[in-house]
Amino acid sequence: MNKDIHKDIHYNPVPFNPRILAAEKCSEDSEFKMAYDALEDEFVALAALLEARIAAGLTQTEVAKRMGISQPVLARIESSLGNKNHSPSLNTLRKYARACGLKLEIRMVKPERNDFPCTCVKEESNPGS
Secondary structure (H helix, E strand, O other), X not given: OOHHHHOOOOOOOOOOOHHHXXXXXXXXXXXXXXXXXXXXXXXXXXXXXXXXXXXXXOOHHHHHHHHOOOHHHHHHHHHHOOOOOOOOXXXXXXXXXXXXXXOOOXXXXXXXXXXXXXXXXXXXXXXXX
């Protein structure tokens, strides 16, 4: 095969920032914003997994091997956080953290006033009762 066939084709990547795209869609579409906001904790959890793996300098294959699972299973774990029907168990998250040389820590924090994007969730008027 002639290697010069593609010499005039130039790769010009298209810049893509999902955060900017989501911000634009949220400002334009209130239904999109509600759905996006409802998934915030899943996005934060996914970011934490990916940041842990990348900071450890590990590939999915390496983390999977340390966890005793296959790479496709690990890929499903990482992608499952956006799917409320198939979230990983605490035990799986612990194994993932250990595989990255970390310890799993879960915190609950008081939400900001605007953290409740829809009117179906209201702050309690008397939180002590």
